[in-house]
Amino acid sequence: MLKSFRLALSFLTILPVYKKMASSEELARSVSYYPLVGLLLGLAAAGINVFLQQLGLKLSADVLSLVAMMILTGGLHLDGLMDTADGLLSGKNREGQLEIMKDSRVGAMGVLTLGIVLLLKTAFLSEINLDLKVEALIIMPVAGRWAMVYAITRYPYARPGGGLGNCLKQAGLFQLLVASLTLLVICVGLAGLHGLAIIIVILLAALGIIRTIYKRLGGMTGDTYGATGELIETWSLFVILLGQQIGLL
Template identity: 35%
Template sequence: MSTTPEPEPPADAPTPTASGPTLSDGLRFAFGTLTVLPVTVHRWDRAAGRVGMLCAPVAGLVVGLGAASLGGLLLLLGAGPLLAAVASVAVPAVLTRGLHLDGLADTADGLGSGKPAEDALRIMKQSDIGPFGVITLVLVLLTQVAALTEAYGESWALGALAAAVSATTARLALTLAARAGVPAARPEGLGAAVAGVVPVRGALLVAGLVGCAAAGAGALFGPYDIGRTVFAVVLTCGAAEVLLRHAVRRFGGVTGDVFGGLAETAATAALVVFALG
């Protein structure tokens, strides 16, 4: 299952300082943990993690714009909606080294095992992939490609909007999952580094900002798309929340794998909304 290990603090991670983290520290934390973009993380502590997880949708927006750009370029060069959709789905996978997809598969295997929390967490850390993980990956990727094909088939602009909104809201799901009151299932890994670091009010404020930004982007297409983009944000948050609560009940908290599963679940839910005309 876990072919890619959960992010750990680098061996030369800076020692936490008494001063509060800056916005730059938070952005570096977000891009350094959620993407493979060449960013130097200056601080790796829970204070920086708090700002970083609040900035997570910004990292998602950059990933989404990259996906939209590649899909749009292929359409411009004469490719069909299907190829553009495949390329757009591939970009987030590449920019995260497949970490979120790996987390989705691990989470599916852990939940599908039916084992107690300790055994399920051990299954999630194994290096192979189980049947639940395989089936979940196949269905999720097929759904993402099919949904984006529908969106690109309607117009390149709608496909680009879908790619950008889905990637952004996928990282919004991580902001909400890192809110206060959500425990870590293990004492190590990304889950332990960011579990419970985000104040609830801060998480809700970011969710509101993402919703407003999505509505503004949808307004460029017309009144219907304002509602569609806002509904996409709401649905992604709801779908991720259902998975989060189930994972917390089963595992006793969140892990880096659970965060990955939440991101892919949210992205898929958003793309399905854009496929419904």
């Protein structure tokens, strides 16, 4: 368990806690702990936010907490978001979209999508009350990484050849169950019964996003896993903000 968690932490962040060459089976087992990695990222971001709020910072505290999360992940998922946007919004057929996503260069659609997502995250987080902000910063990365697990375990890989994302396809129902239980415990622990409502809305959004990508590409890739995580993070902040505004949270 600890070995798999360290591998997940090393894979999803810049923290060098697992330095050995991992097999496909080991990578697949580590998928179970993606939401737990999200929990650590959320705790770090929330801690930074609370500390800076104590110093009198407001918007700057929100921005810096999001930046800290980006730094800790090495921008891995944001890179996938940009590549996915370049491919899906290119107007080309399936093969053309996959080819564009393989290109390391970033196009206009990728930059535009990145800017929109970062602006939305900042705007949503800044509108959330201070007493809810810690919950939001923790739930956001947990939900995003759960969505990645769902995409990995329930949808086929889009590329016929190998690839790092393809190594994760050995993950299955057990990994999804562990990840789902982690999401459930964290959301309910932080938001009580309202956490169940948050999970349901997140699940519906994840199904819509992943299904849309699947229809366009015939499967998922490493880039679309990252894109899914980023979009669900953004959606989670919006859901919590909406819950606050209508008096449920």
